[in-house]
Amino acid sequence: MRKYKPIELPLRSVPENFAEEQATCPNCQDRSASVIGRLGLRLVFKCEHCRVRFHRTAATQMRFV
Numbered sequence: 001m002r003k004y005k006p007i008e009l010p011l012r013s014v015p016e017n018f019a020e021e022q023a024t025c026p027n028c029q030d031r032s033a034s035v036i037g038r039l040g041l042r043l044v045f046k047c048e049h050c051r052v053r054f055h056r057t058a059a060t061q062m063r064f065v
Contacts, residue, residue, distance in 0.1 A: 009053070011037025011044055018043060027052045 014035050023033045025047035033045040033054070042055040 009037075009039055009044065011039060014038050014043065021045075023054075023056055025050065025052060026054055 014037060018038075019035060021035045021043055022031065023043075023045045024031050025033045025045075028047060028050045030047055030049045032049070033047040035043050036046045036053070037044050039055065044053060044055050046053050
């Protein structure tokens with residue numbers, strides 16, 4: 001079976017007022033996923049429990065000023 005390298009996302013830094021954001025993991029429903037960066041205007045989170053990287057849906061997305 002062929003193994004593939006994981007894709008590295010080109011994440012950018014997060015403004016200070018969004019650095020403490022938390023989100024619910026869509027995989028394990030853990031609520032302690034923290035911000036690791038941003039991709040465009042979307043905050044990217046990483047779940048510490050299952051190590052999934054995700055972003056919020058558009059309905060809960062916050063705007064950068």
